[in-house]
Amino acid sequence: xxxxxxxxxxxxxxxxxxxxxxxxxxxxxxxxxxxxxxxxxxxxxxxxxxxxxxxxxxxxxxxxxxxxxxxxxxxxxxxxxxxxxxxxxxxxxxxxxxxxxxxxxxxxxxxxxxxxxxxxxxxxxxxxxxxxxxxxxxxxxxxxxxx
Numbered sequence: 001x002x003x004x005x006x007x008x009x010x011x012x013x014x015x016x017x018x019x020x021x022x023x024x025x026x027x028x029x030x031x032x033x034x035x036x037x038x039x040x041x042x043x044x045x046x047x048x049x050x051x052x053x054x055x056x057x058x059x060x061x062x063x064x065x066x067x068x069x070x071x072x073x074x075x076x077x078x079x080x081x082x083x084x085x086x087x088x089x090x091x092x093x094x095x096x097x098x099x100x101x102x103x104x105x106x107x108x109x110x111x112x113x114x115x116x117x118x119x120x121x122x123x124x125x126x127x128x129x130x131x132x133x134x135x136x137x138x139x140x141x142x143x144x145x146x147x
Contacts, residue, residue: 051129051134052129053127053128053129053134053136054128054129054130054131055127055128056127056136056138057091057095057124057125057126057127057136057138058124058125059122059123059124059125060095060122060123060124060125061122061123065122065123066118066119066122069117069118069119069121069122070114070115070118070142071114071117071118072111072114072144073108073110073111073113073114075110076108076110076111076144077146080146081107081108081111081144082143082144082145082146083105083106083107083108083111083143083144084104084106084141084142084143084144085102085104085105085106085111085112085115085116085141085142085144086102086103086104086139086140086141086142087100087101087102087103087115087116087119087139087140087141087142088100088101088103088137088138088139088140089101089119089137089138089139089140090135090136090137091124091126091127091135091136091137091138092126092135093126093127093133093134093135094126094133095123095124095125095126095133096123096124097119097120097122097124098135100116100119100120102115102116103139106142106144108144111144114144115142115144118142119140119142
């Protein structure tokens with residue numbers, strides 16, 4: 001019951017923090033509190049047609065799949081550009097990203113586009129309500145950081 005009440009309060013249900021680094025190995029999932037708070041604030045403008053759900057959508061294959069799809073733009077890497085893009089993604093009941101909106105720019109257009117492209121490239125598990133797939137919106141901060 002508590003779980004349902006928590007999800008009744010908002011439709012932005014899960015925060016994934018994905019890093020894109022200049023190495024071939026997937027980055028560690030980061031739980032930067034400030035990034036999560038910014039995502040929560042930025043994602044609070046929820047589509048009114050969405051209903052509360054029991055389980056949030058997530059990428060098939062977990063964060064590794066999203067990190068694998070994320071490519072650090074070569075020019076941004078060479079220029080030493082880092083940043084964090086915050087996206088709002090509407091996942092359809094079939095698991096496909098229906099729309100991807102840039103809520104906060106990383107400060108570099110090529111990084112923003114790489115983040116959007118990665119989210120669109122990944123297959124998603126849909127949100128669930130009463131065990132049935134439903135459309136759901138999720139906020140995703142994606143960090144571009146050089147080591």
